[in-house]
Structure formats: structure tokens, C-alpha cells
Amino acid sequence: MEIDRGEAGYLTIDRNALQDNYNFLRKTSPNSDCAAVVKADAYGLGLIPVAQALAEAGCQTFFVATLREGRQLRQHNQEAAIYVLDGLFPGVEQDFSELNLRPVLGHTSEILDWSDYCSSKGMQLPAAIHIDTGMNRLGLGEPELNSLLEIQKERRDLLTNFKLSLVMSHLSCADEPAHNKNQQQLKDFVRLKSLLPETPASLANSAGILLGPSYHFDLVRPGIALYGSWPLSDGPTVASGRQQLKCVVRLCGRIIQVREVRSGQSIGYGATYRLKRRSRVATVSVGYADGYLRKLGGADNRKGAEVYIGGQSVPVIGRISMDLITIDVTDIPEETACRGEFVELIGPHVNIDHLGERAETISYEILTRLGRRIERHYI
Numbered sequence: 001m002e003i004d005r006g007e008a009g010y011l012t013i014d015r016n017a018l019q020d021n022y023n024f025l026r027k028t029s030p031n032s033d034c035a036a037v038v039k040a041d042a043y044g045l046g047l048i049p050v051a052q053a054l055a056e057a058g059c060q061t062f063f064v065a066t067l068r069e070g071r072q073l074r075q076h077n078q079e080a081a082i083y084v085l086d087g088l089f090p091g092v093e094q095d096f097s098e099l100n101l102r103p104v105l106g107h108t109s110e111i112l113d114w115s116d117y118c119s120s121k122g123m124q125l126p127a128a129i130h131i132d133t134g135m136n137r138l139g140l141g142e143p144e145l146n147s148l149l150e151i152q153k154e155r156r157d158l159l160t161n162f163k164l165s166l167v168m169s170h171l172s173c174a175d176e177p178a179h180n181k182n183q184q185q186l187k188d189f190v191r192l193k194s195l196l197p198e199t200p201a202s203l204a205n206s207a208g209i210l211l212g213p214s215y216h217f218d219l220v221r222p223g224i225a226l227y228g229s230w231p232l233s234d235g236p237t238v239a240s241g242r243q244q245l246k247c248v249v250r251l252c253g254r255i256i257q258v259r260e261v262r263s264g265q266s267i268g269y270g271a272t273y274r275l276k277r278r279s280r281v282a283t284v285s286v287g288y289a290d291g292y293l294r295k296l297g298g299a300d301n302r303k304g305a306e307v308y309i310g311g312q313s314v315p316v317i318g319r320i321s322m323d324l325i326t327i328d329v330t331d332i333p334e335e336t337a338c339r340g341e342f343v344e345l346i347g348p349h350v351n352i353d354h355l356g357e358r359a360e361t362i363s364y365e366i367l368t369r370l371g372r373r374i375e376r377h378y379i
């Protein structure tokens with residue numbers, strides 16, 4: 001991989017690791033088709049190159065959030081089934097038809113509009129129906145599903161004008177395997193989907209796959225696990241599980257300057273961090289404009305994130321600036337921590353899940369906030 005000599009930082013996305021993670025998840029759910037969630041620009045890593053790598057690994061079904069994302073993906077993949085999770089806005093039925101995209105219908109009005117459109121065109125176009133089993137965000141809740149079935153008694157062609165290709169729901173607490181809501185949602189999904197015509201079903205996201213076969217149904221929909229983040233937040237499998245997923249993302253920033261700073265001096269905005277010894281402080285050319293969150297800075301009363309250089313971890317000290325972070329390289333040889341050298345901010349030595357915990361957020365936010373000015377390299 002060639003890095004431009006003028007680059008202040010770079011981001012690598014490992015295609016092989018991405019494919020290995022897809023294959024791991026597929027093998028974990030061997031009796032189900034394995035789709036891929038590539039919304040939000042494939043969680044910040046690049047929709048088209050990520051989807052191409054996954055298609056090469058055998059993925060034939062993708063989920064995006066918006067019509068625009070679906071249009072972009074369809075231009076590069078003519079064969080895949082592409083579901084649009086945000087559903088069907090009024091007046092966009094023809095766009096879905098022309099692009100061969102599948103809306104995820106989560107409201108009675110959407111189902112009526114899609115059914116009427118398909119009837120008017122004489123085409124049974126595919127779509128999914130989203131059942132809400134307790135997320136209370138999108139989908140038909142039980143009262144609305146019952147109302148839909150009442151409408152169907154008057155309009156018997158309502159659900160046959162189009163091809164119902166999938167019935168799905170979404171788990172709200174799958175990252176906590178012991179949470180009682182998982183079992184409740186599973187029971188509700190089984191019960192509510194039985195009210196609809198027999199159709200392939202999908203419930204499991206990344207974490208749901210790891211809850212076991214009863215959650216897998218016909219199609220699983222991994223997202224964050226594809227990109228190297230272990231989706232379970234607790235339980236005995238967390239430590240070992242993180243080792244089963246390959247590191248996909250490596251973010252590196254470049255040292256601009258190294259300086260000697262005496263004990264007692266403060267570092268960065270707000271003077272929130274004071275040195276307790278004479279130190280060598282390196283300034284690295286990545287900041288919150290690049291998605292390195294301000295919460296990752298270190299203060300006198302709070303430990304910051306760690307980065308990796310010279311075979312060891314070193315602390316981030318002081319506040320994160322728009323374009324810069326400062327790190328303590330006192331214990332790193334001068335010939336290693338020097339102007340122009342790269343520092344690993346995310347990667348095999350700086351776990352994305354641990355980084356999310358340190359920032360008091362989740363790995364999803366870390367990935368999707370990675371700035372566009374950092375050059376991406378697909379290796």
C-alpha cells in the first residue's frame with residue numbers, strides 16, 4: 001500500500017478480513033441465508049467497495065437505509081436483492097420499481113400505496129413487511145397488523161398484488177444475551193408473523209445471530225460484526241468472541257511535532273491535563289473533524305484513550321482538537337516517535353469496541369463518524 005508523502009493520516013479497510021467476518025457469521029447461522037447491512041456508507045467504510053467485497057464472498061442480499069443508498073448500490077450491482085429499511089415515502093413507487101429495490105413496509109399506508117402501485121402496473125413487485133415486536137420505532141405493531149388484516153377482508157388482493165418476499169422485525173436488546181426482552185420479542189415475532197402469508201422471515205441482526213439458531217429463521221442481517229466489532233456487550237463470550245472477528249479497520253495519524261515539556265505544564269485547550277513528570281509530547285495530525293471523538297481526550301481526572309506506536313500503547317493526553325491530538329511518548333525511543341511517523345489510532349492493537357467504551361459510546365458511532373478527508377485504502 002502506497003501512502004502519499006503529504007498525507008496526514010490514512011484509513012485502511014481490509015477486504016479479506018471483511019470477507020472472513022462474513023464467512024464466520026454465515027457459518028454461525030448455517031441454515032439461513034446471510035445478508036449484509038451496508039447502510040450509512042457501509043458504516044462509514046465505503047458502500048461500493050465494501051458491498052463488492054461482500055458480493056465476492058457470496059452475499060446476495062443487502063440492506064440499506066435510504067432510497068439514495070439503494071440507487072447508488074444498484075448502479076454497481078445489478079443482481080443483488082436490495083432492501084430499503086426506511087420504507088416507502090409517498091410518490092417514490094416508480095423509483096423503487098425502475099431500480100428493482102425492495103421497500104421495507106412498516107405502516108399500513110405504505111402497504112396500501114405499494115399494493116395499489118403494483119396493481120396499477122400489473123406487476124407483483126417484491127417488498128418486505130416490518131413487524132414491530134417491542135422496539136417501538138418502525139414497523140406494524142399488533143393493533144396495526146390486526147387493522148391491516150381487517151382491511152384485507154375487504155380487499156382480498158391487498159397482500160397478493162405484490163410479492164411479499166420477507167417478514168422481518170428488529171431486536172432491541174440482543175447485545176445483552178440475558179435480557180428477557182429477547183425471548184419476548186422472539187415469541188411475539190413467531191406469533192405475529194403467523195398472521196401473514198407464509199413468507200421467509202428475518203429477526204437476527206449481528207447480536208441476534210449469536211443468540212442461537214432459534215433467532216435465525218430464513219435470513220440473518222449482520223451489520224456491525226461484519227466490520228470487526230463484537231456485538232455482545234456482556235456474557236462469557238465477549239473476550240473470546242472478539243478474537244473470532246478479524247480487524248477490518250486501521251486508522252493511523254501522523255506525528256507533526258515532538259517536544260519536551262516540563263513537569264506541571266498543561267496540555268491543550270482548557271489546561272485540563274497537567275504533566276506529572278518531564279515528558280516528550282507528540283502532536284498527531286488527526287482530530288474530531290476526522291471522527292476521533294472529543295471524549296477520547298485525557299484529563300487530570302479522567303484517563304483518555306490509548307494509541308499504539310513503537311510496539312506499545314501510549315496515552316492520549318489533553319483535549320482532542322479539531323485537527324490534532326497529543327500523546328505522551330516519553331517511554332518510546334526518539335527514533336520511533338519522531339516527526340513524520342504514523343501512530344495507530346484504531347486497529348489490531350487499538351480495539352474498536354474498547355475505544356467506543358472509552359468514549360462512552362459504541363463502535364457504530366466511532367466508525368460512522370470517520371471523516372472523509374482521511375484517505376481510504378482498500379487492501
